[in-house]
Amino acid sequence: MCGIIGYIGKQNAIPILINGLKSLEYRGYDSAGIAFFRDSRIEVRRCTGKVRELESSMGGENLQSILGIGHTRWATHGRPSEENAHPHRAGGVVVVHNGIIENYMELKKGLKKEGHVFTSDTDTEVLCHLIDKYSQKGLELENATREALKHVKGAYALGIIREDEPDKIVAVRKDSPLIVGLGDGEFFIASDIPAFLSYTRDVMILDNIEMAVITHNGVSIYDLNGNPLDKKIANITWSPAMAEKGGYRHFMLKEIYEQPRAIMDTIRGRFSLEDGEVNIEEFSMTMDELREIDKIFLVACGTSWHAALVGKYMLEDIARVSSEVDIASEFRYRNPIIPKRSLVVVITQSGETADTIAVQREVKRCGAKVLSICNVVGSTSARDADSVFYTHSGPEIGVASTKAFTTQLVAIYLFSIAMAYAKGTIDKDKTRAMLQELMLLPEKVERVLQLDSSVLKIAREFFQVKDFLYLGRGINYPIALEGALKLKEISYIHAEGYPSGEMKHGPIALIDDDMPVVVLAPKDKVYEKVLSNIEEVKSRGGKVIALTTEGDGTISSLTGNVIFIPETNQHLTPILFTVPLHLLAYHIAFLRGCDVDQPRNLAKSVTVE
Numbered sequence: 001m002c003g004i005i006g007y008i009g010k011q012n013a014i015p016i017l018i019n020g021l022k023s024l025e026y027r028g029y030d031s032a033g034i035a036f037f038r039d040s041r042i043e044v045r046r047c048t049g050k051v052r053e054l055e056s057s058m059g060g061e062n063l064q065s066i067l068g069i070g071h072t073r074w075a076t077h078g079r080p081s082e083e084n085a086h087p088h089r090a091g092g093v094v095v096v097h098n099g100i101i102e103n104y105m106e107l108k109k110g111l112k113k114e115g116h117v118f119t120s121d122t123d124t125e126v127l128c129h130l131i132d133k134y135s136q137k138g139l140e141l142e143n144a145t146r147e148a149l150k151h152v153k154g155a156y157a158l159g160i161i162r163e164d165e166p167d168k169i170v171a172v173r174k175d176s177p178l179i180v181g182l183g184d185g186e187f188f189i190a191s192d193i194p195a196f197l198s199y200t201r202d203v204m205i206l207d208n209i210e211m212a213v214i215t216h217n218g219v220s221i222y223d224l225n226g227n228p229l230d231k232k233i234a235n236i237t238w239s240p241a242m243a244e245k246g247g248y249r250h251f252m253l254k255e256i257y258e259q260p261r262a263i264m265d266t267i268r269g270r271f272s273l274e275d276g277e278v279n280i281e282e283f284s285m286t287m288d289e290l291r292e293i294d295k296i297f298l299v300a301c302g303t304s305w306h307a308a309l310v311g312k313y314m315l316e317d318i319a320r321v322s323s324e325v326d327i328a329s330e331f332r333y334r335n336p337i338i339p340k341r342s343l344v345v346v347i348t349q350s351g352e353t354a355d356t357i358a359v360q361r362e363v364k365r366c367g368a369k370v371l372s373i374c375n376v377v378g379s380t381s382a383r384d385a386d387s388v389f390y391t392h393s394g395p396e397i398g399v400a401s402t403k404a405f406t407t408q409l410v411a412i413y414l415f416s417i418a419m420a421y422a423k424g425t426i427d428k429d430k431t432r433a434m435l436q437e438l439m440l441l442p443e444k445v446e447r448v449l450q451l452d453s454s455v456l457k458i459a460r461e462f463f464q465v466k467d468f469l470y471l472g473r474g475i476n477y478p479i480a481l482e483g484a485l486k487l488k489e490i491s492y493i494h495a496e497g498y499p500s501g502e503m504k505h506g507p508i509a510l511i512d513d514d515m516p517v518v519v520l521a522p523k524d525k526v527y528e529k530v531l532s533n534i535e536e537v538k539s540r541g542g543k544v545i546a547l548t549t550e551g552d553g554t555i556s557s558l559t560g561n562v563i564f565i566p567e568t569n570q571h572l573t574p575i576l577f578t579v580p581l582h583l584l585a586y587h588i589a590f591l592r593g594c595d596v597d598q599p600r601n602l603a604k605s606v607t608v609e
Helices: 013-023 051-057 104-113 124-135 141-149 251-257 259-267 287-292 302-319 354-365 380-384 403-423 428-449 452-462 474-491 500-505 527-539 573-591
Strands: 002-008 031-038 041-048 067-073 088-090 093-101 154-162 165-174 179-182 187-190 202-205 210-215 218-223 295-300 322-327 342-348 369-374 387-390 467-472 494-499 516-521 543-549 561-565
Touching: 002 013, 002 093, 002 154, 002 165, 002 210, 013 031, 013 051, 013 067, 013 187, 031 051, 031 093, 041 051, 067 093, 067 154, 067 165, 088 124, 093 124, 104 124, 124 141, 124 154, 141 154, 141 165, 141 210, 165 187, 187 210, 251 259, 251 573, 259 403, 259 428, 287 403, 295 302, 295 354, 302 322, 302 342, 302 403, 302 474, 342 354, 342 403, 354 369, 354 380, 369 380, 369 403, 380 387, 387 403, 403 428, 403 573, 428 573, 452 543, 452 561, 452 573, 467 474, 467 500, 474 494, 474 516, 474 573, 494 500, 500 527, 516 527, 516 573, 527 543, 543 573, 561 573
Parallel strands: 295 322, 295 342, 342 369, 369 387, 467 494, 467 516, 516 543, 543 561
Antiparallel strands: 002 067, 002 187, 031 041, 031 067, 088 093, 093 154, 154 165, 165 210, 179 187, 179 202, 210 218
């Protein structure tokens, strides 16, 4: 996982590249580099560490260029080091690359036999040598690139420049995101829109196996056979300010506090309380098509997989449709049986997760329909799916997903209601009641956010422990998994999520006076059973942190660490329980001095296997 950027225009490219890399740093931050023309030569500057280290290394130099490319890296092949940092060079060819070249060892062996000398351990350097090989045959850069890529297996988003063509950037995309920005006399390429959003909102999103040839005169799009293509220009509606911290200490905290607005944006215009109906046009399906679905597969990775687990409870309980949940990386390799009248629902924040997209393509080859629940407009998942439901939660910069997760749950809730109404498992009165409760959700999330100081107090008590256990039951079991994942991701504390009913089947052996146990205990049909879990923890010296429904006096008598959540229906409790768990993870990570927005070894969206 890496981020790339390129610029050609009238301004000085150096600060544009640096600022763009800072916007992309959530995609990788173990090293960074830029390449630019200086006195008719390409100069490459690279260093380990974050982009600020690269910027510092060039401090005081008056560097000027009107064309350049840049890269921020998350290591896949080769350890983080200056020689493995991008851009890479061979002869006059310089490349930045996001992706993985699967057959690079075979290619490298052949190139070495031909006399090519390698200076890094990366797969990317093979691309430089291949393009340079065909450049030496007199081909223009775009044609040399096409010839080189005929030999390449894998995923790539490439930005390429060459010393003897100082007015050209070639960009190519296969299975990794790449976007072209169109400014006033200037043009950009980037892995993600925020990298150049301060300069333009007009973009062309490259599809798979497409190439952009960019000069000062404009942008031309081709397929890899050299055939010209027409591309629509899209306009991005969110502003650069939406991708800035807005006074918050970290993006993650800002995004947690944005959840009331994000949820409102997700539900706005998508149902009618008066009619008691969900707008199924948002799912690009008719009532008849929904009615015909007999089985649903929910497929996702990471936090989105937790949303899928919650979705199974919603779909089976509300719509009475058999649902199966899979991790995308497992589903794509397990040769699943997908009956007729099935729907595959993929859930992805970025719309660029490699395993999730691979699932989409595989199941479509099998003839199944795919619905994508996605945040990023124009992403690969959205374009490849038969139907798409955009969550519209806005840009999420923090690596640990927060508002994207809760809006995914809202999307699945709406889909479950639509499916239930089509199937006749609920009537209009029940639909109205469920939608009315959804309308109240943003205000209830606001009330939960007002409990931040109480969550911080708990964080101060427990931020130095080594282990956490999270317990939940039924629809809130996936939220126990989500709470544990967030804590692991950003604080590096070992944490496990378990179904409450499984505590006596192993986890109870871990409990002692050093083990805090977070218990999700809404006033629902299994409330008494969860109370028994709390008693079992206390009897073994464990410290309980409880989340329960407002007005519950029983749990207050068992532990002083209680967070009270507004009452809602059982299908929306996961959203209200998620918010304090995200806040708890955030505060603990901050108190431990961790890099909250960019935790070690992680990247925002995993676009390689």
